[in-house]
Amino acid sequence: MTARRIYWPAVNLIGPGSVKLIGEEINKLGLNKALLVTDKVLIQNGIVKQITDVLDNSGVSYTIFDDVKPNPTTKNVHDGLVVFQNEGCEFIITVGGGSPQDAGSAIGILSTNGGNVVDYEGIGKSKNKSAPIVAVSTTAGTAAEVTINYVITDEDRKLKMIMIDPNALPSIAVNDPELMLKKPASLTAATGLDALTHAIEGYTAKGAFELSDAIAYKSMELIGKHLVNAVRNGSNLEARSGMGWGSYIAGLSYSNAGLGIVHSMAHQLGGEYDLPHGVANAMLLPYVMEFNMDACPQKFADIARALGEDVSTVSVQEAAQKAVEAVRRLATEVGIPPLRESAFKPEDVEKLAEQAINDACTGANPKEVTKEDVIAIYMKAYTDAPNVVTA
Template identity: 35%
Template sequence: MKRFTFSVPQNILFGEGVLKELPGAAGKLGGKHGFIISGPTLNRLGVVGQCEEILTQAGIAVSTFCDTEGNPSVETVERAAEAFRASGADFIVALGGGSPMDVAKAVGVVAKYGGSITEYEGADKVPGEIIPLIAIPTTAGTGSEVTAFSVITDHRRNYKLTVFSYKLIPAYALLDPLLLTSAPASVAAACGIDALIHAEESYVSLDASPFSEAMSEKAMELIGRSIRTYVADRSNLEAASDMLAGSLFAGIAFSWARLGNIHAMSHPVSAFFNVPHGVANGILFPYIVKYNEEAAFGKYQKIYNYISTEKKCESEFSKGMLEQAVRELNAQVGIPAKLSDAGVTDEYFAQMTEDAMKSGNIAVNPQKTVQEDILALYREAL
């Protein structure tokens, strides 16, 4: 067994109603004035107001920034950081899906250390602890409440930059399944497939360890048994709980094992064509499963049994079956089959291929990958 390292350096609260414990978490961080970073939809639905009320009733001042967008930009981070500094707040609450959390992490860096978030691109460039951060996911997908990554779009380059540092992991994560019940089916599907891919890619990653594999497997078990039910009925709290816990475990897994070609390739798809991250991942999923089959086949039967409605013993399982199961799952939850179905064309494939190859995920993909392979995969998925 190879050497491995892990830690889970945060406080995680899970269960129906844990949102009400937000003031207690803030108090343990010494927080007197919270700054909520969220999106316009959650603001319109009253979820932001709910958090504001919980904090103000506990005597904690609140300011808000609700202008995050899907695939958040460098400019959004700059506006949010300016608003944070002007507010006088001393801690941040990231409320929403991956986009508000990516912005909140980035604000936590630049508000503390200055400069542009572009200056922190890459690994381990954050010099120390960031502004205290509490993460509250309202989707079951990104796992960003427990990850060490912030992904921000730089429109000047049509590029999704990644900041990686374990300093980005929120001090507290509050996971309340009640917050997942208002998600539209399309969002539930895209986020759920994203979480499943986090689990699958970290599981077959060359950097996988017994610790990360245990997290990946539990994530696939929970998501595989509940994603269809949750997409069909978001009010099903048992299914919502499975999805939220599965997303959590998958996030922990890929924080330590990284991902693979799916995520390396999906970031340029989103950067150039503004395709939602989970949708881009989902479309690429079966193509990369097929590509990795020779290298990762030893783990494919177990993945299949987690995500398929049918179970196969070793003697019944054969090549191509996992790819087909992924295609069937995508169709069942409404993920498009091809990149062209999401408005992607081949005009930027050369630049997208170069950008994908810059991702550190390429190095841990189980099947060795060169630039020509990425270009061929884009063309196949088109």
């Protein structure tokens, strides 16, 4: 037993229609002008307008910055900071998945701490609290709206920098499933497996504790129940709501417990090949689970149970293997391709493994891991043609 700090936003708005409450909460904080950080797709599909309509009706002024890439870069961050400063903004509204959320967090930290975003790579590098952030999620995946983590790509090094910093925690988190109804099936699948990775890694991380365990387990139950339905029928509000809750509480879990080498390895695929983060996690997750499960087999047996597997008549080790099979089957069912169909190049594996070992997420992995282990996992994921166990 040990003393713990538990981090999550001061205000959390969740459920259908919750985005309509943001104006009221912003006014309570006495904030006036926002930099609204998003991407061009969310402008084009009308999602951002749903938020700006609320702001207009609440008398909140804003300037839109929509140049965020799917894997946000140092340039995106510094360009956004210039707009924040030149427009006299005092807080930030992020609208989107992990990309706008992470870019907004970095802009917020730089606005109060100065310097270059590369200065903040690692754990707890800032001194001052970010400018206030209102984080509006439009995907049930990264849960960046509730975490102390953000990820920015250093284009010069082709490296995803991981920042773990309580000063970046949003003030208000919004998770409204009605904003997710137009999300394409492929994006729903990728972000849903990202959320599941958060729950599984949060549940098995070295830093896991009573609260993180309880909410990670519930997250796995929700994702196992609702992901396929959300992919197959994007207008199913019940499925979208279930995934919204699953993603949200997975984020609360891993933000406080840590992650592991699925994320360490996936970050390298994103940095080197610009592979979407959720897809990268999904491609690697079953293989890392196989590597880790002997470190905490009971927890992996619990994962199988949470995902709906009947483990009542099998050993703990067999139940743990069922967890791997369940995740592999789920990824296949929602259309996640294997690693060999990505831009991954085997000749890059030494470099990727070296960077993964030095990633900020590696220390929380439940099992000690070497560079050689990481190479073996990458190559197994690349060469394997898994015999998917059907339900």
